[in-house]
Amino acid sequence: MAEFRIAPDLVAAENDKRAAALKSDYEALGATLARRGVDIEAVTKKVSEFFVAVPSWGVGTGGTRFARFPGTGEPRGIFDKLDDCAVIHQLTRATPTVSLHIPWDKADAKELKAKGDALGLGFDAMNSNTFSDAPGQAHSYKYGSLSHVDAATRAQAVEHNLECIEIGKTIGSKALTVWIGDGSNFPGQSNFTKAFERYLAAMAEIYKALPDDWRLFSEHKMYEPAFYSTVVQDWGTNYLIAQTLGPKAFCLVDLGHHAPNTNIEMIVARLIQFGKLGGFHFNDSKYGDDDLDAGAIEPYRLFLVFNELAEAEHRGVKGFHPAHMIDQSHNVTDPIESLISSANEIRRAYAQALIVDRKALADYQDSNDALMASETLKRAYRADVEPILAEARRRTGGAIDPVAAYRASGYRRQVAGERPASAAGSGGII
Numbered sequence: 001m002a003e004f005r006i007a008p009d010l011v012a013a014e015n016d017k018r019a020a021a022l023k024s025d026y027e028a029l030g031a032t033l034a035r036r037g038v039d040i041e042a043v044t045k046k047v048s049e050f051f052v053a054v055p056s057w058g059v060g061t062g063g064t065r066f067a068r069f070p071g072t073g074e075p076r077g078i079f080d081k082l083d084d085c086a087v088i089h090q091l092t093r094a095t096p097t098v099s100l101h102i103p104w105d106k107a108d109a110k111e112l113k114a115k116g117d118a119l120g121l122g123f124d125a126m127n128s129n130t131f132s133d134a135p136g137q138a139h140s141y142k143y144g145s146l147s148h149v150d151a152a153t154r155a156q157a158v159e160h161n162l163e164c165i166e167i168g169k170t171i172g173s174k175a176l177t178v179w180i181g182d183g184s185n186f187p188g189q190s191n192f193t194k195a196f197e198r199y200l201a202a203m204a205e206i207y208k209a210l211p212d213d214w215r216l217f218s219e220h221k222m223y224e225p226a227f228y229s230t231v232v233q234d235w236g237t238n239y240l241i242a243q244t245l246g247p248k249a250f251c252l253v254d255l256g257h258h259a260p261n262t263n264i265e266m267i268v269a270r271l272i273q274f275g276k277l278g279g280f281h282f283n284d285s286k287y288g289d290d291d292l293d294a295g296a297i298e299p300y301r302l303f304l305v306f307n308e309l310a311e312a313e314h315r316g317v318k319g320f321h322p323a324h325m326i327d328q329s330h331n332v333t334d335p336i337e338s339l340i341s342s343a344n345e346i347r348r349a350y351a352q353a354l355i356v357d358r359k360a361l362a363d364y365q366d367s368n369d370a371l372m373a374s375e376t377l378k379r380a381y382r383a384d385v386e387p388i389l390a391e392a393r394r395r396t397g398g399a400i401d402p403v404a405a406y407r408a409s410g411y412r413r414q415v416a417g418e419r420p421a422s423a424a425g426s427g428g429i430i
């Protein structure tokens, strides 16, 4: 039985206020969907079984290279972060796992496991960090890590990834996500081919150390921190990596790591078709990178990504189990509220994708009826599925309105009294 950070009585009292309205909204939506041949109960069940991992680094206030403006009651370390993650899961019932970042979250692995068990939380993919220097490390990553020109620096970066696997084994993780900051700022600074050869050789060593039931995710990013080129810049390179390394290697798609206007849902379809979609870092962006909350800017794109996932599920793609993780930076909101809302948006996109009339869509595609094909998707997207999301939470012990319940709980005020104010200043953590 998990320890609850928010009194279950408070959640129940908050739900009581909203139960009658939800019942009525759920029945109305059920009737609407029934006319379309969709069984609302089947959708609600699937939604309640859909989970997304919370990034440990997401519960702290993020920042930019200009400044960071911390909120109150910021977590002091990984154990506080896990408390915050438990609140998100308690209220949403959508986030039972946490993705750790090493060395930021380094602690005794057995204690991490015990804390997770006490809170009813598991651990999703491990994340290594070779994009910044840890105190006291022998070789700097200023000019790269796994692709560095110096063999000793590469070996150190490999060793760090092996350490992440070791920690992960103890806490029950089953995947390692590798994102590197390697790249160049000037044409000519780096030999593209040699750098990628060195990267592949280093990744092969990490791959060799991977337990049989683990997956290795490589994450591409077109720019930043390097601004001219990055070693793993796009999904094509990412696919080559996964293909070269072997069957346990997959591509991770971070929604924010593409050029503006890139057709991400199509990348997702390609990776599914060739069995190399590992999972996602969900977030949203307006110009670049991964700084905004999932569904905040382009909810239709999020839906289109989920449309591909639901389609793959519908056709029964073999061995299809992408990892779902959030990776975003909360600079102006309470991170717990942003993560609650993002988990909800991700489930919303999934629910909308589940009610797409796949038979009608296939028929319109086969008869070249472009307008009606598009309308078929739009019809599902326009449905207000919030009653399904709320009912899924209610049935599994969460909150009908999780942000309202969180605010009513006074959790942030309470932890602000226990946790000293953290440092402001420059340097975001993401």
Ligand SMILES: [Mn+2]
Pocket (backbone or CB within 6 Å): 219, 254, 281, 290, 327
């Ligand atoms: Mn990411």
